[in-house]
Each structure stands twice: as structure tokens, then as C-alpha cells.
Amino acid sequence: MPTAEDSLARSSMGRGFDVLSALAALMVSAPGGASVQEVAHALGRERSQVSRTLAALADQRLVVRGEDHRYRLAWGWYAAAQDLTDHRMRTIGLDVLDDLAASVGEACFLGVLQGDSTLTIVESIPAESRMIGSWVGRAYPAFCSDAGQAVLWDATDDEVRTVFARTAFTSPGPNAPASADDFLGRLREARRRGYAIVDQEAEPDLYSVSAPVWDFRGETVAGVQIVGQRASLQPRTAELAGACTAAAEVLSAALGAPADRQTAYASH
Known part of the structure; x- marks a missing residue:
């Protein structure tokens, strides 16, 4: 205690x-x-x-x-601020995800970019969710993962191609991107929408919405995700997207994101 x-x-x-x-x-x-x-x-x-x-x-x-x-x-401030950011992502991030999971009744995750994969660092899985097991500490290919578009939200086209330069675009999901350019097209659509939708890209019948989290530098550092069965989530897309972007905004504010980043969600 x-x-x-x-x-x-x-x-x-x-x-x-x-x-x-x-x-x-x-x-x-x-x-x-x-x-x-x-x-x-x-x-x-x-x-x-x-x-x-x-x-x-x-x-x-x-x-x-x-x-x-x-x-x-x-x-020395930069390294200290990074340490504080990581600490807050895990502590305040858990509170944010717990609130989000309680409000939507679905599994919620916080992922970061690691190489060409996303790594789950925090999760909140309510009892009513059908999600089994823990994803914390597990990596998944970013091109088809639930957090992939969110964590690469502000990356340039060249940066995205560099991330996926050695990636084999193979996935069990029937709708997975087939190339970096395919991923970029989906990312541009997500930016216009204001949140990402990953529809059966990682696995059949798996659906998610996600939104980027920004830090004190105004840089994307993570993605908040709501993940579940397509039949359950897809009809609730607008509701879940609103809850997801609101949660990402709360966490961004806690990480000291600049005001223009904190209000970015409101423009969509």
C-alpha cells in the first residue's frame, strides 16, 4: 500500500x-x-x-x-521530463483507461511505438469484456495493430516508410494493409476523421477505435485504444470514438501537451 x-x-x-x-x-x-x-x-x-x-x-x-x-x-531537463512523461503515462494512463473501460464496457489499452511494432504499456479490461489474457508488455506489428495509426499520427510519409522499411506485410486479418503506401492512405483518412478505425486488420472479427496522445513537446507518444468484437463495436463507432478521443485528450493534458494539441480533437 x-x-x-x-x-x-x-x-x-x-x-x-x-x-x-x-x-x-x-x-x-x-x-x-x-x-x-x-x-x-x-x-x-x-x-x-x-x-x-x-x-x-x-x-x-x-x-x-x-x-x-x-x-x-x-x-538535464529533457531526460527528467521524459522520465516524468513515462511515469505519468503509466500511472495517470491507468486511471484514464479504467474510467474509459468503465464507461464503454470494453477492453481499453495504451500503446507506444517500438520499432515497427506497437507495445502495450497499460490496459484496463472490464469483467464484461470478452478479451482474455493480458497484452501488457506484448508487441504487435504496427501496420495492422489497433494503435498503429494513432502512434504514427504525426509522422511524415517518409518517416512511415522508414518505420516499415523491413516489415513483412502479412497478417491474419483479412483487411490488413498490404504496403506502407496502403497504410499511409488509411492514416490520412484517420486524420481527416479525427480518430483511427482498425477493422479486421489484425485478426478476423476484431475491431477498434484509437486516438493519439501528445506530450509536452507536442509529439505523439502513445495511442489510446478501445478494442473488441466487430459485431459489438462497429455499430457504436461514433460513441466509442468520442469517448476514446476524450480520454486521449485528458491524458495529453496530463502530459503537458501544448494547448493547440489539447484542442485538436475539438476540431473534428
Whole structure:
């Protein structure tokens, strides 16, 4: 059972991540850095609280305080932010998936790109789901996986072709893409739609909807998926897509995604 010290460590980590994300966003338009007041205003927090967090980050050499009393990101911040992102994807990601699974009554997963495969890092499978076993830690070919289009959402055509340069496009699914260009056509359609549909691409009768998750850099880092039997999910596509994109938006916000990314779902 988590202790009070564990809870304090997690809350401190969260505050540090939020301050780093806000400082990074402010430095896009102000490369010279930001004041404590500017960071506090961006976060809607008390100046004294933000000042203490920035001082702690400076002690850890994640930020630098200049003679002008403005804070700038230090070289070590990127690795620390990555660690915090990974931590939040697994902890907050589980809460998000649990809520999503409870609301739709279907198996929900969070996948990341690993080579030319997707890897499940978090899952939530309700009792009423027909899904058997766990997918956490298991990889599946990205060209036909439920998360494949979501995790490659912002990739250029050349980047997608590079990912699949050595991929053998063979799958038990009758509707699987036959090539990188075939995958790209489906990805473009998903982007226009605002979410991905994978219809019997991985396996016969398997259906899913998925949506991308963005991090503090505005980069795609994962895909939220709702997966199940085609007969059950396909008639509910619009409902499930709305729930899936909303869950992905919540997780993106928790990872410090820029405002334009957080509102991207609303444009569809």
C-alpha cells in the first residue's frame, strides 16, 4: 500500500513536471527565460509555491536562474521530463483507461511505438469484456495493430516508410494493409476523421477505435485504444470514438501537451 511519503513524492514530481512544461511553453516565445510570476500565472498557482518548485529544480540542475532572475531550461531537463512523461503515462494512463473501460464496457489499452511494432504499456479490461489474457508488455506489428495509426499520427510519409522499411506485410486479418503506401492512405483518412478505425486488420472479427496522445513537446507518444468484437463495436463507432478521443485528450493534458494539441480533437 502506498505510504504518505510515496504520495508526497508523486505530488512533488507532478508539480515539477507541470512547472517544467510551463517554462518550456513560455520559452517558445521568450527564449531568454521566464520569471517566477510568469510561470505562476501560466499555471494559475501561487507565486510562492512556484518559486519553491523552481528553486528545487535549479538545485537538481534541471533549470538555470540567470542574473536577471529569469529561469531557463537546463540541459538535464529533457531526460527528467521524459522520465516524468513515462511515469505519468503509466500511472495517470491507468486511471484514464479504467474510467474509459468503465464507461464503454470494453477492453481499453495504451500503446507506444517500438520499432515497427506497437507495445502495450497499460490496459484496463472490464469483467464484461470478452478479451482474455493480458497484452501488457506484448508487441504487435504496427501496420495492422489497433494503435498503429494513432502512434504514427504525426509522422511524415517518409518517416512511415522508414518505420516499415523491413516489415513483412502479412497478417491474419483479412483487411490488413498490404504496403506502407496502403497504410499511409488509411492514416490520412484517420486524420481527416479525427480518430483511427482498425477493422479486421489484425485478426478476423476484431475491431477498434484509437486516438493519439501528445506530450509536452507536442509529439505523439502513445495511442489510446478501445478494442473488441466487430459485431459489438462497429455499430457504436461514433460513441466509442468520442469517448476514446476524450480520454486521449485528458491524458495529453496530463502530459503537458501544448494547448493547440489539447484542442485538436475539438476540431473534428
